Amino acid sequence: MRRPIITLTTDFGLQDHFVGVMKGVILSIAPEAQLVDITHDISPQQIAEAAFTIAEAYRWFPKKTVHVVVVDPGVGTQRRPILVEGGGHRFVGPDNGVFSMVMERETCSVREITAQRFFLKPLSQTFHGRDVFSPVAAHLAKGVTPSQFGKKIADALRSEFAKLHRVGKRSWTANVLKVDRFGNLITGFAVQDFPQLGQCVFELQAGMERISLLVHSYAEAPPNEAVLIAGSAGYYEVVVNCGSAAKKLGLAAGSPLELTIW
Amino acid sequence: MRRPIITLTTDFGLQDHFVGVMKGVILSIAPEAQLVDITHDISPQQIAEAAFTIAEAYRWFPKKTVHVVVVDPGVGTQRRPILVEGGGHRFVGPDNGVFSMVMERETCSVREITAQRFFLKPLSQTFHGRDVFSPVAAHLAKGVTPSQFGKKIADALRSEFAKLHRVGKRSWTANVLKVDRFGNLITGFAVQDFPQLGQCVFELQAGMERISLLVHSYAEAPPNEAVLIAGSAGYYEVVVNCGSAAKKLGLAAGSPLELTIW
Amino acid sequence: MRRPIITLTTDFGLQDHFVGVMKGVILSIAPEAQLVDITHDISPQQIAEAAFTIAEAYRWFPKKTVHVVVVDPGVGTQRRPILVEGGGHRFVGPDNGVFSMVMERETCSVREITAQRFFLKPLSQTFHGRDVFSPVAAHLAKGVTPSQFGKKIADALRSEFAKLHRVGKRSWTANVLKVDRFGNLITGFAVQDFPQLGQCVFELQAGMERISLLVHSYAEAPPNEAVLIAGSAGYYEVVVNCGSAAKKLGLAAGSPLELTIW
Numbered sequence: 121m122r123r124p125i126i127t128l129t130t131d132f133g134l135q136d137h138f139v140g141v142m143k144g145v146i147l148s149i150a151p152e153a154q155l156v157d158i159t160h161d162i163s164p165q166q167i168a169e170a171a172f173t174i175a176e177a178y179r180w181f182p183k184k185t186v187h188v189v190v191v192d193p194g195v196g197t198q199r200r201p202i203l204v205e206g207g208g209h210r211f212v213g214p215d216n217g218v219f220s221m222v223m224e225r226e227t228c229s230v231r232e233i234t235a236q237r238f239f240l241k242p243l244s245q246t247f248h249g250r251d252v253f254s255p256v257a258a259h260l261a262k263g264v265t266p267s268q269f270g271k272k273i274a275d276a277l278r279s280e281f282a283k284l285h286r287v288g289k290r291s292w293t294a295n296v297l298k299v300d301r302f303g304n305l306i307t308g309f310a311v312q313d314f315p316q317l318g319q320c321v322f323e324l325q326a327g328m329e330r331i332s333l334l335v336h337s338y339a340e341a342p343p344n345e346a347v348l349i350a351g352s353a354g355y356y357e358v359v360v361n362c363g364s365a366a367k368k369l370g371l372a373a374g375s376p377l378e379l380t381i382w
Numbered sequence: 383m384r385r386p387i388i389t390l391t392t393d394f395g396l397q398d399h400f401v402g403v404m405k406g407v408i409l410s411i412a413p414e415a416q417l418v419d420i421t422h423d424i425s426p427q428q429i430a431e432a433a434f435t436i437a438e439a440y441r442w443f444p445k446k447t448v449h450v451v452v453v454d455p456g457v458g459t460q461r462r463p464i465l466v467e468g469g470g471h472r473f474v475g476p477d478n479g480v481f482s483m484v485m486e487r488e489t490c491s492v493r494e495i496t497a498q499r500f501f502l503k504p505l506s507q508t509f510h511g512r513d514v515f516s517p518v519a520a521h522l523a524k525g526v527t528p529s530q531f532g533k534k535i536a537d538a539l540r541s542e543f544a545k546l547h548r549v550g551k552r553s554w555t556a557n558v559l560k561v562d563r564f565g566n567l568i569t570g571f572a573v574q575d576f577p578q579l580g581q582c583v584f585e586l587q588a589g590m591e592r593i594s595l596l597v598h599s600y601a602e603a604p605p606n607e608a609v610l611i612a613g614s615a616g617y618y619e620v621v622v623n624c625g626s627a628a629k630k631l632g633l634a635a636g637s638p639l640e641l642t643i644w
Numbered sequence: 645m646r647r648p649i650i651t652l653t654t655d656f657g658l659q660d661h662f663v664g665v666m667k668g669v670i671l672s673i674a675p676e677a678q679l680v681d682i683t684h685d686i687s688p689q690q691i692a693e694a695a696f697t698i699a700e701a702y703r704w705f706p707k708k709t710v711h712v713v714v715v716d717p718g719v720g721t722q723r724r725p726i727l728v729e730g731g732g733h734r735f736v737g738p739d740n741g742v743f744s745m746v747m748e749r750e751t752c753s754v755r756e757i758t759a760q761r762f763f764l765k766p767l768s769q770t771f772h773g774r775d776v777f778s779p780v781a782a783h784l785a786k787g788v789t790p791s792q793f794g795k796k797i798a799d800a801l802r803s804e805f806a807k808l809h810r811v812g813k814r815s816w817t818a819n820v821l822k823v824d825r826f827g828n829l830i831t832g833f834a835v836q837d838f839p840q841l842g843q844c845v846f847e848l849q850a851g852m853e854r855i856s857l858l859v860h861s862y863a864e865a866p867p868n869e870a871v872l873i874a875g876s877a878g879y880y881e882v883v884v885n886c887g888s889a890a891k892k893l894g895l896a897a898g899s900p901l902e903l904t905i906w
Contacts, residue, residue, distance in 0.1 A: 134396070
């Protein structure tokens, strides 16, 4: 029998006891769980970054995996805890938009988690990662069915992070979804939406630069020049071979981009 | 049958081979062990920080968990390796005060680890995390009984990190136990020692600020104002909503605080 | 039956989805695998650092462990993926020198990985950690034999990172192999090559400092003075007690050193 997998994505960092505590809570309930960290270095309270990260990560895991996401600036307020089912995966976290990009990819059903019998007591006002989301994920992994946690809702918060807009006959705007560790800028232009870039003339306005070269590997890029590449996440990325595109262009997550195709 | 859990808390960081090596040693002896990182980012050689972290983390794990703590500026000197039993948990690390805050919470018995047959050979002078603490933890997890590692001692080092002192009829001093990733200041004032703060007038002197507002969630705090909250670790914390209290107040771990209650 | 162990060493950092994705791919193929992170904080594209790290880590794991190393500036070019067998361990990664220091320690056989049926499709040009190395490692861990992945090759890239050279009757040069988290400088002078340092007069020229004191533990070192110690990795290290030798001496990985012995 397979061990159930639980993934963790938070903005807790790794220097404190928070992540270890969540794992202790999960293993106390579901000792057979296989725990996998996606990342705990989401920038503090940056929901868009978490939304992108979990949307990139979940689909590489086996079906039935439980994905916990805790980036939760509204902890302790009336924001709801939710359980999302989609694509054969289960997601647990706050109703603050953090699963928006998963919902764009999959047809999802969403439940408000109201069954307090699965929460730790006393319930803190500041650490629902420990008191709500970890125990719910552990019980899910043990086989408690989603319907036991609460009723379906239709108004879960969905934020539009990718913001792809057509602004002219040949022009679209989007923004930088994420800057990765290498300084690559992951743009909101999905490869499947613009599959023709390799066969046409294009220009991407990114900060003060106009990029018109698409390469197939980092090594193809001329030294110190920003170019476009079809990234592994399915979006075009602005990269600088052996350098940081983010630094060279002075851009960050959220920065606007405009693509024109002839 | 449950897989035995071994947690790791060190100041080794994650960029070197040290942590991976410890895990290799453990899995070579106890391949069935479930390894959980609490943190490896304890500030180098900061015993107080490690003492706080393990004391917050251990109690969320199942009983019988083995907790390894290696923050060990005295490695290679005569400081003793110890095995602490308390609260149903087992702890392995240097006798330098690192388990002081566990000992405050639990009635503990302490053994000096002298059974060199459980150590790796040759024994290095600089990496007892690999040569002493990892193999001892692995053998413990496999079922070797504590008494086989050495005799009980009564003089294990206990440091007083919380330093709560009454300094007047209505005043107490303590210090900042830890600054977490969000810049929250975890104070030495335990909620259970001052349960009345929500029902009385109080003032916490913290750096140049006098704090007299207690909130129930981060969102309740007025923007950019330092307030007090009952933190998830059981201590009052000084927090700034969506900001860093440590930066705003210019305080760090160890900084003095004074609480007055009317 | 033992769970197969797969270790991961990359320069992907921990803030992105990359490492989580690799683990998802591995667990989808080999759900019984035990995953262990060596480090994901190799400096971006620093092959020498990765070569040192995996050479220090692998030998503490049980035989049959599969070690994945992805520090891969040439991803998407013609550089070959390879499978290295040596010392009872298996290694998977790019043919760019990353296993050079393992090959110095062990008699190794090397295969080019050509069996594309084990790769994910479509194969990206930028993330072979996901599409090539993770699935190959997972299939290896599941019992696919090395010969099924491709033919033996004799021309795998071996870089000479340690660079120990005799430059006089009593003098040798080497370089700094790595700076660890504590600022200790791990030198290319192996303890087994210079076992007599404790019994003779020596001088190590390191930056502007001449070091002539060898200590047995950090605590023996005079305050704020750079001294030599026989490090846990088997190399002499330049250390400063409770300080950073790298900062004090202004040296980094690759910096030249000269040792003279009388």
